[in-house]
Amino acid sequence: MNPTHRSSRIGRALLAGALASLAAATLLAQSSDLPNRKDPLPGITTAGQPNAAQLEAVAAAGFKAVIDLRGPNEARGMDEPAVVEGLGMNYVSLPVAGADGVTYANASALDKLLAKLEGPVLIHCSTGNRAGALLALRAKLDGADPAAALALGTTAGLAGLKPTVEQKLAAGHD
16 A cells, blocks of 8 residues: 555544534534533543533533433423433433532542543533532542632632531631
8 A cells, every 4th residue: 555545544534533523512512502612631521511503512512421410300401311421421410419529528429420431521400500519529639728719610600609608618628
């Protein structure tokens, strides 16, 4: 085989792969319109409750898992586990009941899930607030100082639960 022909073929394959990745990222960025979307850490996106079309865009963008922090009685407008799994992604429920559910135990449970799941991963609740709260506590468990943990939480969608998270970070425990 002509070496020039081979390198040209490899170059076209690399270009095609790069274009496919760019198209998937563009699809997620433009088509999904995830509510309150944040990308606080590599491989982790947080958001508010997605709809079925947004989940389809997430799957098309290459996401492998969805972690739902909403409780079983919170309306989603669809059978989310069936939609997510039908799109070929893993669905995991980790119910966090508002401020009472913002605990180091739940942050540790989230950390264990993230360690097991192939990414990228979408973590959502109704607005992204609980997702940011748990990521802040997770950062503290991982050794971050309270200010850095709070900054990560805010970057991840922490809003109304900020006083609860500040109190937990200051205490260092539940």
